[in-house]
Amino acid sequence: MTVTTEFLISSLSLPLVSLAKSLESNQFECVHGLCLEHDSRVFVIYLEPMEDRSEDDLLAFDEVVEATALGRSSGKDVFQITIELEDIVSEAFAPERFTATQMEPTVVTPEGWYEKKLFQNYNAFNGMRTRCEEYGIEVELVSISQNQSGDDESSQYGLTDRQHEALTLAIGRGYYESPRQVSTEELAEEMGISQPSMSSLLRRGERQLLTSALGSQPQIDSLSR
Structure with missing residues (x-):
């Protein structure tokens, strides 16, 4: 049995939240590999053209150490950035602690990261939530649904x-x-x-x-x- 979850994670240590606050839209999509490698520092972000952000604009944020413009895709400006993660974020997302699959890009907002992930079962999600809370990262469940498999x-x-x-x-x-x-x-x-x-x-x-x-x-x- 697998479960599909939607949840918001919030912490002052989460990177890129300040970037979302600075945008007119107050949000943007990003793809990261933290559920696969806890120390993954490369993020790909998608910004609306109206935001008119450059590589230098992104480098102005403390956590961004590198920024490269990749062009435009699906009507959005795409950048690859390297982030300096705080230790508690790396530790909380250690993939050996739980198994999860990212189903959609993370939506970064001023409140935190909105994520949609597939977990092996309820306990796997609960383990992730407990793990995050141990490191001061709040997990607010938005929805959860069980994925049925045939007639099992x-x-x-x-x-x-x-x-x-x-x-x-x-x-x-x-x-x-x-x-x-x-x-x-x-x-x-x-x-x-x-x-x-x-x-x-x-x-x-x-x-x-x-x-x-x-x-x-x-x-x-x-x-x-």
């Missing part, structure tokens, strides 16, 4: 394969009948796990199904526990 029911409802297996067994053995036809101890024995592990699988699976059905997926903190 476990992916469709956000269940892990093990949760799906446990719930399917429980339903088949009459665990949810009244009165119950089987105990968690018996189910655990069939799955070759302990009774507490079986109870945990059922509880988390039930919670995920309810979350999916009630449409409260954005409440990431509760899903990750």
Whole structure:
């Protein structure tokens, strides 16, 4: 299961926010490789022609150490710039800490960076958010949606394969009948796990199904526990 997320990250340490503040449009798009290499310092930025910015204008910002005009693409002026990143930004975005794929260019605004990324699951996103917050970088979730894959029911409802297996067994053995036809101890024995592990699988699976059905997926903190 993968999830598509949209979120705003904010910190005084984020580069290029001051550039966005100086623009008439108050925003611009950029492409960077921080989700692949935490010390990636090369950014490609796309500015509206009306902003009329030169290489020297960009070099006037403290964090910009190099700037090269690449021409125009899709009606926008394109520059390649090299940024001096603060250490907390490099550390917070260390790619070995989480797996994410950039889906669209980052939109830099005076409030921070607006990003749209694909994560392996809810926990991966939550891990990224926790990691950023440890370094004083705030992550404000805008939206999150689960990506369904065909008719795979476990992916469709956000269940892990093990949760799906446990719930399917429980339903088949009459665990949810009244009165119950089987105990968690018996189910655990069939799955070759302990009774507490079986109870945990059922509880988390039930919670995920309810979350999916009630449409409260954005409440990431509760899903990750």
